[in-house]
Amino acid sequence: MNNSFSGAPEGADERRPQDLRAIVGRFFPWAVLLLVCAMVAAPIFSLVVGAFSQSRLPNEFSFDTMGFGNFYAVWVEQRxxxxxxxxxxxxxxxxxxxxxxxxxxxxxxxxxxxxxxxxxxxxxxxxxxxxxxxxxxxxxxxxxxxxxxxxxxxxxxxxxxxxxxxxxxxxxxxxxxxxxxxxxxxxxxxxxxxxxxxxxxxxxxxxxxxxxxxxxxxxxxxxxxxxxxxxxxxxxxxxxxxxxxxxxxxxxxxxxxxxxxxxxxxxxxxxxxxxxxxxxxxxxxxxxxxxxxxxxxxxxxxxxxxxITGKGYxxxxxxxxxxxxxxxxxxxxxxxxxxxxxxxxxxxxxxxxxxxxxxxxxxxTLSFKHYETVFNQPRVGRVVWNTVWLTLMTSTVVTILSFVIAYIIVRTRFSARYTLDVMSFMPHSIPGIVLGLALFWLLIQFDSLTGASTFGSLGSLVLGFTILFLSYSVRAMSVAMIQVHPDLEDAAKLCGAPPWRVALRIFAPLLMPTLVGIWIYVAMLSVRFISLPLILSQGGNNEVLGVMIWSLWNNGNINSVGAIGIMLMSAMFVLALALRIFGFAKSNGGKSV
Amino acid sequence: MTWIPYTSRLAGGSAAALVVLAGSVAADLTPEARTYLSDGDVDAAIIDQAAAATDAELDIPQDWIDQAAAEGPIDFSTNDTPEHVAAWLPIFQARYPQIDIVATETSGAARAVQPLLAYKSGNLVRHVLVSFEGSLPDFIDADALAELDDLPAWSGVPEDRRAADGTYAGMQNTTWCLAYNKDTVSADELPATWAELVAPYSPLAGGRVGAANRAQLWTLNLWTHPDYGPERMTNEILPGFFDNLKPQLRKEGISGISNLMLVGEFDVALPAPNDETEELMETGAPVGFHCPEPVPQYFNLIGMFRDSPTNYSSKVFINWILSQEGQLVRYVAGGDGPVHKDLQIDGASALGDSFVGKDIALRTVEGLTVGLPALYEVWNPLWANSGGPE
Structure with missing residues (x-):
């Protein structure tokens, strides 16, 4: 297989557009690998360093106050x-x-x-x-x-x-x-x-x-x-x-x-x-x-x-x-x-x-008054908007990123593709609450150093969810991509189609059920998952439905929890049905296209 | 706390109003506020008093208003329920349509501690916050709060309920007593004093009381009260609470335990605030409110972060909250007891019949900064050793 990610054309002295494409093609997989490594390793590094920090607050961190005190306290005092x-x-x-x-x-x-x-x-x-x-x-x-x-x-x-x-x-x-x-x-x-x-x-x-x-x-x-x-x-x-x-x-x-x-x-x-x-x-x-x-x-x-053998049964x-x-x-x-x-x-x-x-x-006494109450709250509209925005962004980013990663793993001879595969699977081992805490430390430090405002933003939740759901979507995408025979892709390339056109005209239509399936499933996970947002949510900017339900429950607003819960479950049932109708159900069932 | 007779206060307020009216263009409540207060059964004389005070209390420099109009929405970290916010926000915006507020009900570390951490990292995730008493020393250490003493309504807050350096103020009074299920608790079972509640053979002993882990809301008041004090609390009241009363120790928050009381988890919720209990009563639930003496009462704090991107909007907003108009609107919206010195009158406090005239144990700023750590040293081990959730 020869493709733009596997290396530059030989004997090209002049810097033509094709050469530029080859250079980009050569470095692009490394950039993706670097991105995935950074997404996984940076929060974990921050978490581990924080575990050794004896400072009272994360932003009082100093290498002078490192030690094993927290591990001792957790093991002995916290049992x-x-x-x-x-x-x-x-x-x-x-x-x-x-x-x-x-x-x-x-x-x-x-x-x-x-x-x-x-x-x-x-x-x-x-x-x-x-x-x-x-x-x-x-x-x-x-x-x-x-x-x-x-x-x-x-x-x-x-x-x-x-x-x-x-x-x-x-x-x-x-x-x-x-x-x-x-x-x-x-x-x-x-x-x-x-x-x-x-x-x-x-x-x-x-x-x-x-x-x-x-x-x-x-x-x-x-x-x-x-x-x-x-x-x-x-x-x-x-x-x-x-x-x-x-x-x-x-x-x-x-x-x-x-x-x-x-x-x-x-x-x-x-x-x-x-x-x-x-x-x-x-x-x-x-x-x-x-x-x-x-x-x-x-x-x-x-x-x-x-x-499963070759014979019918x-x-x-x-x-x-x-x-x-x-x-x-x-x-x-x-x-x-x-x-x-x-x-x-x-x-x-x-x-x-x-x-x-x-x-x-x-x-x-049954009535719809709690639904009216919920609809009259400005907070609910904002939280629903945040949740929809988070869901759309996370699903789209995860679907695109997993497509790119799976393509590199399955369709290229990129030398570090096994490392990329392993790194993209790593987040499967990271519990949501742990990643939330890790990002909490990382973003606090990042904001301190750069003056940015990442902590408390919706972007921080998109980042967290993208990391968490990457392993599942890369696996699903890789399996689907393996089923698409390389001949189709090679034919398109022989006709001079650039990689983006191959992706859009060959892969996108053939993998549409998988793309839609991943998108809907990640959307459902984004709504269901509350542990990571519970740590990273900071007020109106990035409060989402799961966090609001947790807060209402803890504050005893049980009727509102019921009203919001019923509406949320209804929406989720629609998504689940969509997943069944438009998602993986239409994939090719193991047959090579 | 002293309760000033309503007639005296009304006379004083009216006199002040006459003075103001004589020298300036008559100011008034907005029509929305006036209608809202009237519909909320606030006495007409009190409404007139608040109207008369608007000239002075809401005399915001035009420059603040102009600058506020250019700022984004205020991120308000609150313990108001969403319904509560939905009630008072339109009245505020009727006066200040150019200011938008994003209010989020939060509890635990998210309400105050995490915003403080973010502030120390140079990132403001909240602009205005309330009820940060538990971490007040950290806010003071970090010099995180902006001065508010240039607000026109600042002087309406009693001196013992605001910071000497002008960085925070009390915004509402809350009274913490017992909420009980009227179907399962009879009047003769209710204790007259806290000592009676925790005495051996209390009729409410053996799990009939559901208690939240909120020592700072009621025991701290007793800790600093002359009839109780640290020694008696340590040796008699707190051990009696855990060993004699044997309450159910609950993880749920304040509203949570009141709801659990209604579905039969227990018969009495402790502590219960007067405002939320009144709201529960208005649903038709069989709830009673009873205050053993001395009656624990405290004022929630309000403050704003320094260097806020909504500096002027936040100041205008806090000023409105501290003004008589804001105090009364919030009282009608959620039963929040006014802290304003001219509103300490009968009829301006939710379920006032349960505690007006009784001995009040007020939680002070000094109690919070000095007494609370000492109380926690006694309370926390007792709570943990009795199996209370962490």
């Missing part, structure tokens, strides 16, 4: 070992519960004759549309031990003195986070279930294996590597998550890493322990990195477990018999619990006169 244990239990529990539930649903949809599959197949991914913070708030309203609607109903009906289920426990955290993991795990597991070659199971049966033994020794054995990779991917997601432990764990001192770091910089009435927060974040980052390396190693050797459906209807009942229950119930409880809260237990009297 980070307990946080480590909590995090391990929480992540493991949520992953097992989430993957287990998703596997059952995926198996029912792909490998059984359960009726109404399409509803489940269409409904489960809609769970992506429910932001984690709204999920957590809904569970508090339902399962708070003393006032949760379900618990109060239970106590009223049975006369019990204790709650049915206390959501402010480790089990509650695992339950809520596990449910949140299901939609993405389901989408990852469905192709895995679909691509199982039934001849392997049939061969086991012909060899005399019982159905159970065939399932255990063949089906599960073949699925295991894929399930393990998905589990680790989901574990990283749970490890990063802040919303669920922030709403459910922090009120009862049940801290995981994300909430401990946040807690250290969110003290009421005192100067926060910034250095200690950095030290805790360094521990947190190290764990996330180890898990990510493990994941990368597993994925790198995935070819050992290839189960049709996956065999297992007959459920009498279990067909219980199966659809269980799948329907999942949809009700994970999507319908949170929506209904927020709808109730958004319409009831003042917050109280559901009753006939309460239902008589």
């Amino acid at each position: 980070i070992d307990l946080v480590l244990w909590n995090t391990a239990v929480y992540v493991t529990g949520a992953t097992v519960f989430g993957i287990g539930t998703a596997a059952v649903l995926a198996w029912l949809v792909e490998r059984s004759d359960m009726p109404g599959k399409m509803w489940i197949y269409a409904g489960v991914p809609l769970g992506i549309a429910v932001p984690g913070i709204l999920h957590a708030i809904a569970w508090v309203l339902l399962l708070s031990p003393r006032s949760g609607f379900v618990n109060r109903g239970w106590m009223f009906m049975t006369g019990a003195e204790g709650p049915l289920f206390d959501i402010y426990t480790m089990a509650g955290l695992i339950f809520a986070e596990g449910l949140r993991l299901v939609p993405v795990a389901f989408l990852m597991l469905v192709p895995l279930m679909r691509s199982m070659d039934p001849s392997l199971e049939e061969a086991a049966a012909v060899s005399g294996a019982s159905p159970m033994r065939a399932t255990r020794r063949v089906t599960l054995a073949l699925l295991l590597p894929g399930v393990l990779a998905i589990s680790i991917f989901q574990a990283i997601t749970a490890l990063e998550n802040f919303e669920i432990p922030g709403i459910l764990g922090m009120p009862v001192n049940l801290h995981v890493f994300s909430t401990r770091v946040f807690n250290l910089i969110e003290n009421i009435g005192a100067i926060p322990a910034f250095g200690q927060a950095n030290a805790a974040a360094v521990f947190y980052l190290a764990i996330a990195l180890v898990v990510s390396v493990f994941y990368l190693r597993l994925v790198r050797h995935s070819e050992r477990y290839t189960i 049709t996956p065999r459906s297992v007959r459920l018999g009498a279990w067909r209807y219980p199966a659809i009942g269980i799948a329907g229950l999942f949809l009700f619990v994970s999507i319908v119930l949170p929506f209904l409880v927020l709808l109730y809260v958004s319409m009831v006169g003042y917050l109280r237990q559901p009753s006939w009297e309460a239902f008589q």
Whole structure:
């Protein structure tokens, strides 16, 4: 393959436009690599240096006051070992519960004759549309031990003195986070279930294996590597998550890493322990990195477990018999619990006169007055505008940048393309709260040195989100780009098309479903993600919806949370549907174009 | 705090108004402000008093107005709810249409500490801020606050509620008591004093009280009160609070615990501010407000950063907040108790019936800077050892 990024034409003494293009072509990949390295390394460097800083405030930083005091304080005084244990239990529990539930649903949809599959197949991914913070708030309203609607109903009906289920426990955290993991795990597991070659199971049966033994020794054995990779991917997601432990764990001192770091910089009435927060974040980052390396190693050797062969096959459906209807009942229950119930409880809260237990009297007070109140607030309009601006900018920047990076990795012989690949994957290991803290330190220092005003700007959030979502989008883009045969590109170049025209006329149309899919998915993530904005948000300039919901919840404005939550969830459902209709669904399904 | 009888204050105000009217063109409230205050059931005489004061209090140099018109929106870090802001902002802008305000309700480090850090880095992320008492010493150390004592309304703030160097002032009085669920708490269960609340066998003991971690809002007032003081607080009241009363120690903020009280998490919310509790009552919720003596009261501070890009707009805005017009408008909008020395009258404070005439324990600036660190040394370990969320 010969292209503008691989080197200048030989024997060109005169500096013609083609030569200039070749020079730009030669240096462009290095510029991209430098940019990605700077985006990833600069905040992390700032975070680590801050962890050693003994100064009280970030802008009092000096190399003369460096030491290990913060690490000692975090380990001994803050008992980070307990946080480590909590995090391990929480992540493991949520992953097992989430993957287990998703596997059952995926198996029912792909490998059984359960009726109404399409509803489940269409409904489960809609769970992506429910932001984690709204999920957590809904569970508090339902399962708070003393006032949760379900618990109060239970106590009223049975006369019990204790709650049915206390959501402010480790089990509650695992339950809520596990449910949140299901939609993405389901989408990852469905192709895995679909691509199982039934001849392997049939061969086991012909060899005399019982159905159970065939399932255990063949089906599960073949699925295991894929399930393990998905589990680790989901574990990283749970490890990063802040919303669920922030709403459910922090009120009862049940801290995981994300909430401990946040807690250290969110003290009421005192100067926060910034250095200690950095030290805790360094521990947190190290764990996330180890898990990510493990994941990368597993994925790198995935070819050992290839189960798709060149021959055609049709996956065999297992007959459920009498279990067909219980199966659809269980799948329907999942949809009700994970999507319908949170929506209904927020709808109730958004319409009831003042917050109280559901009753006939309460239902008589239902109205839209809280929606009117929300619409009459200047803050809401500004926050919505900030959120829309942030979403548009982040989605566009991430899509373009990931296109460029994937092109260099997949389509050029750039000598440092593996480094670029690794650097663009690195942010996957950086939890949002850690990156927020790292950027907080970096931008404060940057503003001090340059006189700029980056801290507190919307641009700081765009930068943070671009870093966070880069790994996912580069991966998705690379996979799609590999599917486009180089002949098309070479033909265009032979006809004299410059790289930008090749990109616009060849790649853009062919990759449109992927580009749209990445754009919409990043847009959804930008709205859902609150940990990074919680640290970088500074007032009207860059307050976004997630931060406003967090603030309203903490300040007890629960009716407004309900009203905003319902509108946000409705918009997210539209985005989720758009993703299904216009996004990856139309991609080429593995066929080379 | 002394409550001056309404009639005396009215007479004084009217006299001042006559003097002003005799020597100048009559000034007045804007029609929007007058209508808003009338609709908010503010007594006509008080409205007239505020109108008469506008000539002096809102006598802003034209140069400030001109310069303000060229500035961008003020970034206002506040603890007002969005509804509250939506109520008072149009009245302010009826008088000053050229000034725009971006108000954001914030809490924790984001309200004051992070803006201070940004300021020290040469970046102003907020221009005007309120309720920064917890980090006041750091603001003073950083010399971050601009002088406000050239504001025409500055002299309306009592001397004990403003900085001697003119860099900050009290903007509203808030009274902190108990909010309780009237369906579950009977009148005879309510304590007359704080000592009674935390005494052994209190009828509200055993988790019926939900407490927020806000020692600075009520215990600090008792810490500096002659009947209580550091020694009694350390040895009797605070241990009694945690060990006898055994409240639910909550992470939620002030409004949060009042709402949780309504849905049945507990029966009594502590501490509860008079303004927000009144708003809750107006929704029809079965909420009561009760003040054990001495009644904790404090004034929230307002200040503005030096070198602000909205220097003139911010000064005009703060001046309006401190003026009688601004104080009354904010009182109607959100029940904020006026701090203005001419508005310490019956009928100008939310739920005043619960505490007017009682012994008031006022939180002072000295209490904040000297007493609060000492109180935290006692409070924080007790809170943590009792399992309170951090």
